[in-house]
Amino acid sequence: MIRLNLTVPLGDIPALLLPALGDTLIMVGVVMAIVVLAGVPLGCLVHNLAPGGLFEHRVPYSVLSWAVSIGRSLPFLILMASIVPFTRLLTGTNIGIAAAVVPMAIAGIAFFTRIVENSLRGVPPTLVRVARASGASRLQIIRTAQLGEAVPSIIGGLTINTIAMIEYSAIAGTIGAGGIGYVAVTYGYQRFDHGVMIATILVLVALVASVQLIGDRLVRLTTHA
Amino acid sequence: MISIEKLSKEYGIGASRTVVLDNLDFQVATGEIFAVVGPSGAGKSTLAQCVNLLERPTSGSVIVNGENLSQLSEKQLRIARRRIGTIFQSDGLFSRRTAADNVALPLDYLGVTAAEKKKRVGELLDRVGLAEKAGHYPHQLSGGQRQRVGIARALALRPSILLSDEATSGLDPESTTAIVALLKELRDDLDLSILFITHEMDTVLQVADSVAKLDHGHIVESGSLVTLLRDANSALGQALRPRRGVEGAAAADSVWFVGYDAPDVRPDWVTALAAELSVPISVLGASIESVNGATVGHATIGIAGVDPQRVSAALGRLGLSARLDHMAPASATATVTATATATAAAAAAAAATATVTATVTTTLEHVA
Structure with a gap:
């Protein structure tokens, strides 16, 4: 029979986890706000600088596309460690929520830029022609014929991105960012507390499942086909 | 009235240069339906894109009611496009907008007031017989109904020229007949010049006053539909006959x-x-x-x-x-x-x- 190692009384676990969950939600929320604000324009830019786009331009396209690829290709732990000087410059510290937000936002923006670009590519090109023939300006084309039609696909991507950020927040927890990941590492890993470990797993599964559920519902709500 | 004068379109340079349209000349008079037929690869879609100014011709002019539109700057071009309504193949409706919102699209771009927009969209949907479908999304409409929405949208800014780019391709025969009848009605009511680009000879017989055959970027034969049909020696006339x-x-x-x-x-x-x-x-x-x-x-x-x-x-x-x-x-x-x-x-x-x-x-x- 397996003996459970419980250093924290089961009754105290909620008091330990709830503030951590709050921290995770704040971290992921702040990161996702930055990711959407930066990723949507960047995704539009990459898509339309590409050959066949609205302002096709080879050089800026290559530069931007490479930058995004580099951001996408580094494993998060390495990205986080490698930009510590930059993080410190921006936030004045390299531990805590604020410090975790910087690498998470960078990784998230690169991720979301690709997602937006890919979603825009999925919109039938006829619609851009329709908008142009109807007298739309380029901004109007992007707003209506590209983003407007790609909304369900972008929301689907946003769901995946949010879940990835929850995962990243746990990784960030290992360098003392706080949140669920921090609790899992300090209690579950360093103290081998089975109770806390199982509780963090349950909380994370529930969190990811509800994000997915909300995302799926929003996709269905915005799709008219 | 729209005149196409010495219109040429080439892609590429040097050895990879291809001439898609070669020195095309034709007019569509006010109140006339002019059909351009031809096999795929003849240059029909390039012609359509040059006529609605989405592509700049390499040389030659597109003249609408006496004004040469091919010389305009990008910004002027955007305004000039509003004088030509385009009906697209497979309707080109925005899937996340209702029929009414699709019709309103050109009005949104122009920035008309909400009240004015509502009135105009109502008129247009009524005109194409879809008043009761205003709140339906494209996927809730039949192919023929979707194309009617496309026609209403093309008419939103009161153009004098209507360009139909394979508008009936892919529709069943009944819907095609209905769309053709609608276009003829609209031509009569609004005094439109309609350029009807298609590969369907049957549809040309139903709709056109005049026909031109485009092949490899050239107009190989053209004339009034009746003249062509009566001429036993006309290849185009023969091709048009069942x-x-x-x-x-x-x-x-x-x-x-x-x-x-x-x-x-x-x-x-x-x-x-x-x-x-x-x-x-x-x-x-x-x-x-x-x-x-x-x-x-x-x-x-x-x-x-x-x-x-x-x-x-x-x-x-x-x-x-x-x-x-x-x-x-x-x-x-x-x-x-x-x-x-x-x-x-x-x-x-x-x-x-x-x-x-x-x-x-x-x-x-x-x-x-």
Whole structure:
């Protein structure tokens, strides 16, 4: 029979986890706000600088596309460690929520830029022609014929991105960012507390499942086909 | 009124240069429906994109009501595009907008007030017979209904030119007929010039006043639909006619292709011809119909043992244009204007065609 190692009384676990969950939600929320604000324009830019786009331009396209690829290709732990000087410059510290937000936002923006670009590519090109023939300006084309039609696909991507950020927040927890990941590492890993470990797993599964559920519902709500 | 003058479009430079449109010239008068037909790859979609100014022509002009639109700056072009309404193939509706919001699209871009927009969209949906479908999304509409929404959207900014780019391709025959009827109505009510680009010959017969055939970037033949249909020697006219198999003629027959050349061909011309030539006439295939209010007809007939010149003259007197399609070898001796294009006929007769063409050509040279 397996003996459970419980250093924290089961009754105290909620008091330990709830503030951590709050921290995770704040971290992921702040990161996702930055990711959407930066990723949507960047995704539009990459898509339309590409050959066949609205302002096709080879050089800026290559530069931007490479930058995004580099951001996408580094494993998060390495990205986080490698930009510590930059993080410190921006936030004045390299531990805590604020410090975790910087690498998470960078990784998230690169991720979301690709997602937006890919979603825009999925919109039938006829619609851009329709908008142009109807007298739309380029901004109007992007707003209506590209983003407007790609909304369900972008929301689907946003769901995946949010879940990835929850995962990243746990990784960030290992360098003392706080949140669920921090609790899992300090209690579950360093103290081998089975109770806390199982509780963090349950909380994370529930969190990811509800994000997915909300995302799926929003996709269905915005799709008219 | 829209004029296309010396319009050329090329892609690429140097060795990879391809000429897609070569020096096109045509006009679509106010109130006219002008069809451009051609096989895929002929340059039809490039022509459409040059006409609605989505592509700049390499040279030449697109002139709408006297104003040359091909010289404009990008910004002026955006405004000029509003004078040409475009109906797209497979409707091009925005899937996340209702029928009403799709129609409103050009008005949104223009920035009209909400009240004005609501009024105009109501008028337009009413005009295309979809007033009760305003709140439906495209996926809730049939193909024909979706294309009606597309037409309403094209008309939103009151253009004087309507460009239909394969608008009926992919629709079932009933929907095509309904859309064509709607376009004709709109042309009459709004005095539109309609440029109708399609690959469907049947639809051209239903809709067009004039037709041009585009092939490899050139207009190879053009004219009014009725004239082309009446001309027995017009390749385009022949392509526009419903082509059905012709019953095989007896071996000794000469087979004639006959077109209604005059507006007042007597309905009993077969009887009259038989009486004049004193031989029986076999009707092998025929179609007579009314196109744009004019009677247009053609027939394939077989005549045995009569001098082709006499047949040709007799048919001419009856107001029919005639072309000797082919002759059985036994009677192939005379001189006629024969462009011996073999239509579907009995296999034996078809085999004889080559001989006939050779004989006729030789004899004609002697005559000349």
